Amino acid sequence: MCGIVGVVGKLNTKEILINGLQKLEYRGYDSAGIYVNDGQNGSLVKETGKIKDLEKIITDNISGEIGIGHTRWATHGKPTVENAHPQFSEDERFYLVHNGVITNYDELKSTYLSDVKFVSQTDTEVAVQLVSYFSKQGMNTTDAFKKMVSLVEGSFAFGLIDSQDADRIFVAKNKSPLLVGIGDGFNVICSDAMAMIDQTNQFLELMDGEIVVLEKNVYHIFDKDNKEISRNSYTVDLDPNDISKGTYPHYMLKEVDEQPAVMRKISEHYLSDGINVDADLVKTVSESDRIYIVAAGTSYHAGLVGKEILENLTDIPVDVEVASEFGYHIPKLSKKPFFIFLTQSGETADSRQVLVQVNELELPSLTITNVKDSTLWRESTYQMELLAGPEIAVASTKAYTAQIAIQAVLAKVVGTLLNNEQALNLDLKEELSLAANGMQTIIDEKDMLKSLTHDFFENQDHAFYIGRGVDYAVSIESALKLKEISYIHTEGFAAGELKHGTISLIEEQTPVVAFINDPNTAEHTRGNIKEVQARGANVLVIANEKFAYSDDQIILSSINELLEPLISVVPAQLLAYYASLERGNDVDQPRNLAKSVTVE
Ligand code: M6R
Numbered sequence: 001m002c003g004i005v006g007v008v009g010k011l012n013t014k015e016i017l018i019n020g021l022q023k024l025e026y027r028g029y030d031s032a033g034i035y036v037n038d039g040q041n042g043s044l045v046k047e048t049g050k051i052k053d054l055e056k057i058i059t060d061n062i063s064g065e066i067g068i069g070h071t072r073w074a075t076h077g078k079p080t081v082e083n084a085h086p087q088f089s090e091d092e093r094f095y096l097v098h099n100g101v102i103t104n105y106d107e108l109k110s111t112y113l114s115d116v117k118f119v120s121q122t123d124t125e126v127a128v129q130l131v132s133y134f135s136k137q138g139m140n141t142t143d144a145f146k147k148m149v150s151l152v153e154g155s156f157a158f159g160l161i162d163s164q165d166a167d168r169i170f171v172a173k174n175k176s177p178l179l180v181g182i183g184d185g186f187n188v189i190c191s192d193a194m195a196m197i198d199q200t201n202q203f204l205e206l207m208d209g210e211i212v213v214l215e216k217n218v219y220h221i222f223d224k225d226n227k228e229i230s231r232n233s234y235t236v237d238l239d240p241n242d243i244s245k246g247t248y249p250h251y252m253l254k255e256v257d258e259q260p261a262v263m264r265k266i267s268e269h270y271l272s273d274g275i276n277v278d279a280d281l282v283k284t285v286s287e288s289d290r291i292y293i294v295a296a297g298t299s300y301h302a303g304l305v306g307k308e309i310l311e312n313l314t315d316i317p318v319d320v321e322v323a324s325e326f327g328y329h330i331p332k333l334s335k336k337p338f339f340i341f342l343t344q345s346g347e348t349a350d351s352r353q354v355l356v357q358v359n360e361l362e363l364p365s366l367t368i369t370n371v372k373d374s375t376l377w378r379e380s381t382y383q384m385e386l387l388a389g390p391e392i393a394v395a396s397t398k399a400y401t402a403q404i405a406i407q408a409v410l411a412k413v414v415g416t417l418l419n420n421e422q423a424l425n426l427d428l429k430e431e432l433s434l435a436a437n438g439m440q441t442i443i444d445e446k447d448m449l450k451s452l453t454h455d456f457f458e459n460q461d462h463a464f465y466i467g468r469g470v471d472y473a474v475s476i477e478s479a480l481k482l483k484e485i486s487y488i489h490t491e492g493f494a495a496g497e498l499k500h501g502t503i504s505l506i507e508e509q510t511p512v513v514a515f516i517n518d519p520n521t522a523e524h525t526r527g528n529i530k531e532v533q534a535r536g537a538n539v540l541v542i543a544n545e546k547f548a549y550s551d552d553q554i555i556l557s558s559i560n561e562l563l564e565p566l567i568s569v570v571p572a573q574l575l576a577y578y579a580s581l582e583r584g585n586d587v588d589q590p591r592n593l594a595k596s597v598t599v600e
Pocket of ligand 1: 296297298299300342343344345346347348351394395396397480481484594595596597
């Protein structure tokens with residue numbers, strides 16, 4: 001979702017902004033823009049579409065040592081040039097980029113800005129017009145910016161430049177992510193350290209409600225009470241090579257291929273030389289009477305697998321909750337609840353609003369995330385890192401399997417403390433190693449999967465994934481993967497549930513992918529396959545070697561049945577990849593989607 005970059009104190013501002021925006025493309029956007037000022041004149045360039053479209057209209061004469069840039073994912077107003085950021089004040093003095101949603105913009109407009117002519121439909125324009133309004137009332141820019149920030153409600157990350165005093169960037173955040181990067185003779189801002197890691201690896205964490213005034217050699221941080229405070233920077237350990245595609249045509253394919261290595265890394269980090277998990281975390285979970293897993297999208301699907309693993313290995317009941325629902329309909333909680341937030345990005349607004357409430361209730365929580373120092377990481381009681389390396393493709397792959405593996409690590413240590421027999425008997429290190437090998441076997445069969453995809457999904461507008469138990473959890477994840485990047489309408493279903501209604505949609509050649517990995521229900525799912533075949537469905541079976549028939553198309557190696565999703569999801573990820581490719585879609589940045597969903 002929207003991305004912000006900014007720099008003060010560098011001669012090649014324009015290049016730094018464009019390069020930074022390219023690194024933020026993965027977040028999802030539909031227009032982009034930059035504003036650069038050379039101390040005398042400012043240049044504003046905005047375009048709909050991709051960064052490469054913006055680059056085409058940026059002329060050589062644009063230069064300056066200060067600038068801000070933005071990728072916009074439309075919320076208020078269509079993706080047009082007028083609605084793209086930076087937004088500017090009526091007198092064209094102030095330029096502002098914004099990530100988030102200002103909820104009281106209508107009210108602010110009628111209270112303060114009834115005489116102002118607006119040129120966009122955005123909530124953002126209200127913020128920049130307000131700065132101008134307060135400046136015209138006699139406030140200096142710092143005070144006008146602070147006043148605006150004190151009035152706006154909702155979520156925001158702001159970067160503002162005053163063209164009449166163009167050596168400072170005014171920065172503020174609330175709920176939306178924003179970092180300040182510290183350089184030698186320059187400073188930067190960005191929504192994600194990835195965007196500026198080639199400039200600096202020193203970053204400042206900003207808290208909600210804080211304001212920063214950033215110059216090239218100095219920065220001033222003001223807390224919520226307007227008191228100037230100091231804060232040390234921290235080092236971001238990110239290898240710029242991790243965020244390159246290398247020789248891969250798409251990030252998604254690279255990330256699918258990285259999964260065996262991620263399994264080995266998790267095993268090495270958490271399970272070598274004993275067990276490397278915070279003892280206090282393990283004790284707190286073991287003393288809880290119910291675990292609530294809160295997540296969205298693919299992370300929610302990983303939570304469904306985690307529930308099976310945690311309940312079996314710890315005997316503690318687990319509820320898995322869709323974050324956007326749970327936050328507004330909190331059920332009666334158990335007496336000693338423990339919350340797990342699963343989030344690749346660590347920034348998902350739906351999940352964060354639940355964490356805020358959990359913190360207000362002073363309940364313990366764990367964030368399992370791929371992004372250390374992200375908002376949910378910082379605000380939860382305990383943290384575990386996914387160690388998957390940056391995931392850039394919008395379609396989540398390696399983060400999903402890493403989330404399952406980390407939940408298994410947690411279940412194993414908590415269950416061991418609780419003397420659970422399954423936990424005591426589970427050799428998780430060995431299982432993760434088998435999972436890595438099983439994944440690799442599938443990854444090595446790409447050509448076969450590519451041709452299966454062609455035969456199976458060509459000219460199809462609808463598809464189904466079915467399974468039972470953990471296979472059902474993998475079915476809904478596989479369906480999400482296929483629909484989000486191929487745009488084929490796909491549903492994941494509990495195999496036994498089809499006959500209660502949905503089977504009416506099965507027609508001649510309707511593609512149905514069936515997972516058969518659950519020992520208790522393998523034969524029942526075979527029965528459901530017969531039912532859809534009898535109605536004309538074209539069935540593709542992904543089965544564990546233990547239950548496979550000789551004519552099943554994809555046969556998986558066998559590991560502990562609770563962990564089988566680590567392997568069984570991989571062919572589904574590749575089917576989705578090739579279906580998207582075959583349809584000529586943008587695999588890594590599918591339409592309408594954002595990687596980091598920072599608005600509710
Ligand atoms: O960063 P998060 O894991 O919290 O993101 C949650 C969802 O937006 C995300 O998993 C989404 O469903 C995936 N991009 C789908 O592949």
